[in-house]
Amino acid sequence: xxxxxxxQTPVSxxxxxxxxxxxxxxxxVAPTRSKTQDGxxxxxxxxxxxxxxxxxxxxxxxxxxxNAEQARIAEEAGAxxxxxxxxxxxxxxxxxxxxRMSDPHMIKEIVxxxxxxxxxxxxxxxxxxxxxxxxxGIDYIDESEVLTPxxxxxxxxxxxxxxxxxxxxxxxxxALRRISEGAAFIRTKGxxxxxxxxxxxxxxxxxxxxxxxxxxxSEEELYAYAKDIQAPFHLLKETARLKRLPVVNFAxxxxxxxxxxxxxxxxxxxxxxxxxxIFKSGxxxxxxxxxxxxxxxxxxxxxxxxxxxxxxxxxxxxxxxxNLQGGHxxxxxx
Amino acid sequence: MIREEGxxxxxxxxxxxxxxxxxxxPGIEAKMQPSSPTPDIVTIGILALQGAFAEHQVMLQKAxxxxxxxxxxxxxxxxxxxxxxxxxxxxxxxxxALLARLAGLLEPIREFLKTxxxxxTCAGAILLSRSVEGAKKGGxxxxxxxxxxxxxxxxxxxxxxFEAPLEVESLREANRPxxxxxxxxxxxxxxxxxxxxxxxxxxxxxxxxLLPTSQTAVPLDEDDTDPRDSRTIVALRQGLHLLTTxxxxxxxxxxxxxxxVRECVLPTLSSRSSSPA
Numbered sequence: 001x002x003x004x005x006x007x008q009t010p011v012s013x014x015x016x017x018x019x020x021x022x023x024x025x026x027x028x029v030a031p032t033r034s035k036t037q038d039g040x041x042x043x044x045x046x047x048x049x050x051x052x053x054x055x056x057x058x059x060x061x062x063x064x065x066x067n068a069e070q071a072r073i074a075e076e077a078g079a080x081x082x083x084x085x086x087x088x089x090x091x092x093x094x095x096x097x098x099x100r101m102s103d104p105h106m107i108k109e110i111v112x113x114x115x116x117x118x119x120x121x122x123x124x125x126x127x128x129x130x131x132x133x134x135x136x137g138i139d140y141i142d143e144s145e146v147l148t149p150x151x152x153x154x155x156x157x158x159x160x161x162x163x164x165x166x167x168x169x170x171x172x173x174x175a176l177r178r179i180s181e182g183a184a185f186i187r188t189k190g191x192x193x194x195x196x197x198x199x200x201x202x203x204x205x206x207x208x209x210x211x212x213x214x215x216x217x218s219e220e221e222l223y224a225y226a227k228d229i230q231a232p233f234h235l236l237k238e239t240a241r242l243k244r245l246p247v248v249n250f251a252x253x254x255x256x257x258x259x260x261x262x263x264x265x266x267x268x269x270x271x272x273x274x275x276x277x278i279f280k281s282g283x284x285x286x287x288x289x290x291x292x293x294x295x296x297x298x299x300x301x302x303x304x305x306x307x308x309x310x311x312x313x314x315x316x317x318x319x320x321x322x323n324l325q326g327g328h329x330x331x332x333x334x
Numbered sequence: 335m336i337r338e339e340g341x342x343x344x345x346x347x348x349x350x351x352x353x354x355x356x357x358x359x360p361g362i363e364a365k366m367q368p369s370s371p372t373p374d375i376v377t378i379g380i381l382a383l384q385g386a387f388a389e390h391q392v393m394l395q396k397a398x399x400x401x402x403x404x405x406x407x408x409x410x411x412x413x414x415x416x417x418x419x420x421x422x423x424x425x426x427x428x429x430x431a432l433l434a435r436l437a438g439l440l441e442p443i444r445e446f447l448k449t450x451x452x453x454x455t456c457a458g459a460i461l462l463s464r465s466v467e468g469a470k471k472g473g474x475x476x477x478x479x480x481x482x483x484x485x486x487x488x489x490x491x492x493x494x495x496f497e498a499p500l501e502v503e504s505l506r507e508a509n510r511p512x513x514x515x516x517x518x519x520x521x522x523x524x525x526x527x528x529x530x531x532x533x534x535x536x537x538x539x540x541x542x543x544l545l546p547t548s549q550t551a552v553p554l555d556e557d558d559t560d561p562r563d564s565r566t567i568v569a570l571r572q573g574l575h576l577l578t579t580x581x582x583x584x585x586x587x588x589x590x591x592x593x594x595v596r597e598c599v600l601p602t603l604s605s606r607s608s609s610p611a
Contacts (some may be wrong), residue, residue, distance in 0.1 A: 027388035049495035052517045052584050056456070058426045059384040075470055078432040080384060080425065115470045115486055116426050117518065139492035139518070162493045289436075296383050296433050297409065 030055065030270075045162030050112045050184035053117065053164060054248035057081055057185075057271055061261070061292045062250070064088050064275040067106070068113035074278070077288035081117040081140065083273065084110040086297055086330045089146050089193030090276035090315065093326030099147040104136050109187075110139070119166070123331060127152025134163040134179065140185070141165050145332035146275075153334060158182030168252065170203045171331055172210035172236075174227030175245055180232045185243055188269070189330040190253020195253040195317035197263065204251060204267045214240040230264050244268075253330070256281070256314045258294030258307050264296035282312030287304040337375075375402045376599055379417030381443075382407035383433035385425015385457060389583040390591075394421075397588035399595050411442045419451045419599040422458030422477075424517070424581050427466075427486065430457055431475040440475060447479040451574035451598040458486055459577045460520050467523060480572045481527040482534070484579075488521025488565070489545075495519070500568065500580075502538040504597070505589040512587060514540065514568060514580040520577065522567045532573035539566040575600055 029052065060080025063084050065071040086102040087095065101122050112117045117139035122129035124143055127250035129150075133141050142154055145168055158165040159182035169175035176188045188207075190200025214225060214236060222240060226233040238246050251264030252273035261272045272295055278288045290307045297303040318324060346482035356453055365428070365469035378394060380387045391405055408414050422430070435442050446452065447462075461477045468486040489495070499511035525534050545565055569578045570588075576598050 027391050029386075029388045029392055037343075043498070044496045045493060045498050048497055048515055048584065049492075049517050052515055052581060053492055054497065055389060055584065056426070058386060058388070058425075059382070060426060060429055072471065074427060076472075078384075078429045080429045106453075113471070115468060116428060117492060134493060137491040137493055164492065229541060289432075292429065293433065293436060296437075300409075312545045 003064040015020075024191065028242060030245065030249075031242070042325045047182075047184060050164030051247050051275055054166070054185035057117070057250075058248055061288070061295055062269045062271070062273045062279055063288060064273075065110060065279070067143055068109045070284075071110045071114045071118075073285050074288060075114045075116055077285055078292035079116060079229045079288065080271070081119055082110065082114060083119045083142060083275075084138075085121050085146075088276040088279060089285075089329075090195075090280050091193070092146060093318075095217065096326065099123075101126070101132070101147070104132060107133070107138065108136055121147050122156070123147040124149040125154050125156060127156045130156055130161060130163070130165075133162055138163060143183075145189060145329045149332050155334070158184075161320050167205065168251075168330070168333060170333075171206045171229070172214070172229045172239070172245075174333060175207060175249075176231035176235040176239065178231075179191060179247055184248070185248050185250070187252040187273055188264075189322040189333065190251070190255070191320050191324070192253045192329055193318075193326065194254050194320055194324070195256040195277060195280070195315040196320055197256070197260045199320060200251050200253045200255065200264060201267065203330075204264060204269060205250070207245065208268050211239055211243060211245070214244045255291075257287075257315065258290045258304060258311075262294045262298035262304055265295055271295060277315055280315035282314075287311050287314070303329050355533055360376055364382040375404055376595065376603060377404045377406060377416055377418045378595070378599065379406045379420045381422045381430065381434070381439075381458070382409050383416060383418060383425075383437065383439075384429045385423045386581070386583055387423045387425075389581075390421050390423050390455075393583050393588055393591050397591040397595070399592060401595065401600065403595065405457075406519055408439070410563055411439060412441050414439065414446060417446075417450070417455075418603060419594075420430040420446060421594075422454040422461055423583065424456035424458065427457040427460040428470050428474050431461060434477075435475060440477070441476050443478075447477060447575070449602075451576070451594070451602055452479060453578070453580050453594045453598065454480075455463070455543065455583060456517065456519060459579050461487055462575060463520075464526070479575050480534075480577055481525070481531045482522055482564075482572075482577075483524035483526060484520045485523045486520050487518050487522070489516065489519055491500075492518055496544070498540055498544055500538045500540060501570065502589075503536060505593055507589065512538070512582070512589060515584045516568075516580045518567075519579045522564050522570070525564055525567075525570070535571040536544050537569035537571055537576075537578075540568050542566050571598070574602060 057080045063074040063079045066080045074082050084107045092099045104268045118138040121142045121144040164184040166185035167178035167183040188200040188203035226236045246269045250271045251269040256277035278284045281287045293307045378525040380390045462479045464478045464481045465483045500514040502512050
């Protein structure tokens with residue numbers, strides 16, 4: 001694979017002191033692994049600024065939008081970023097066919113319409129789609145199972161890009177494989193376009209449970225566990241020490257209500273993606289704002305009750321079974 | 335109106351007994367004064383609506399400070415009322431402003447700014463500015479407090495985000511550069527203090543070679559009394575308030591947090607406790 005950026009080297013993970021031991025009351029934050037540089041020059045596209053942008057998105061809601069008008073509604077409702085795509089996952093599910101990267105012209109219209117970061121999706125393994133998005137100056141790329149995979153064996157080598165990547169993960173092993181490929185940001189892989197949060201909950205609980213297990217393991221056990229979950233040992237060790245993923249971790253897939261969003265936050269997510277849940281609902285602007293507030297005040301049930309009032313109908317939900325239209329997207333990714 | 339940091343500061347809170355230990359810090363040893371009685375505990379709020387507030391919390395807990403610091407995550411007015419100082423973190427300025435309005439915090443923070451120190455990093459710096467370029471369509475709400483004009487995403491999109499070493503002479507161990515992390519960072523495009531405003535002190539600048547080419551092509555402001563371009567300013571102070579366009583909370587270096595507490599927060603506590611006496 002060609003390397004589109006000069007001077008990029010794979011980022012090693014130096015020892016991290018943040019959050020070690022997690023004394024009571026200390027929040028555990030994903031550390032910034034910035035590249036220390038001597039001399040006067042600045043350095044672009046380091047892992048520090050890639051994971052740093054994800055840290056700035058924490059406590060926020062990233063919303064799927066298909067045009068500039070929706071992007072403006074999302075910005076006004078307090079989205080901390082928007083995901084530009086041609087069809088929301090519910091429509092991808094309904095219409096079927098191959099789902100690809102969106103038209104760069106449409107993405108540029110969305111970039112021009114808003115001041116918040118704009119993300120866009122590429123197919124798993126499709127590094128040329130990623131090169132195109134980097135060339136038009138997109139802020140974050142989602143290498144996403146919602147689009148039809150372009151490579152059934154490899155993911156993109158994300159270290160080779162200046163633009164940062166977010167990737168989905170169902171469990172700790174998958175999350176750490178993505179981070180080792182250069183992902184600076186992880187999200188759950190809840191079934192997109194279903195309005196059903198059960199899979200996102202399953203993934204978040206799986207990741208947290210595996211981290212808790214790893215955190216009490218001896219070094220010998222960690223070697224064996226790394227083999228077992230197919231994760232790079234050094235990232236597993238770092239995760240065990242931090243007692244959290246070493247990058248920011250959002251919930252995604254099936255979030256349709258403020259209560260869904262607060263549930264994912266209480267399960268330990270740093271923020272949420274909302275796909276079809278906003279613009280497939282009765283009153284997108286109002287629901288979007290309510291979900292934004294619910295992510296900030298996720299621990300305040302009284303406020304959540306006020307926020308959840310009179311939002312109009314939520315998106316129609318789908319049951320996740322073997323007859324699910326459009327299939328199980330979470331199974332994509334290797 | 336503009337003077338460089340490190341000259342002519344009014345007071346220092348370093349007790350005389352610590353003079354020997356601190357004498358290595360440039361700009362401090364000349365300003366020693368007898369210490370006045372100060373409260374032992376300082377309460378610092380971190381606006382926790384959206385963004386990297388937990389990083390500031392971790393940093394304040396780790397920082398070596400001269401006072402015991404109690405940290406309050408501010409989400410409602412009753413949280414703010416407990417605070418001696420406030421940090422507004424990085425995040426998305428439009429999101430933080432909206433959540434502040436919905437939580438009824440905009441006016442209380444504007445009142446807070448009149449008497450108590452506030453530090454804004456990145457999005458927080460935008461919110462502390464009196465006017466903004468590159469606001470979202472229809473404009474966006476600011477808190478004000480520092481009389482500058484700032485441009486959002488002044489360097490461009492995320493692919494232009496960068497890291498660079500900064501020289502900051504008022505930090506302790508000033509000969510060690512501070513690692514600046516600039517993420518979709520804002521750019522200071524004008525200093526416009528009115529005659530009644532406190533003077534603006536420039537704390538740090540980046541090398542002009544790091545400015546985006548589209549920015550350096552713009553000629554300097556005619557009325558800018560500083561010989562250099564305001565766009566290279568990345569940290570400044572006005573009155574009680576501190577503004578940084580980069581993210582000290584993303585490093586492992588606590589010197590800016592220590593600086594904020596030492597230079598901005600503790601002086602206000604001592605003046606409050608000593609003035610009735």
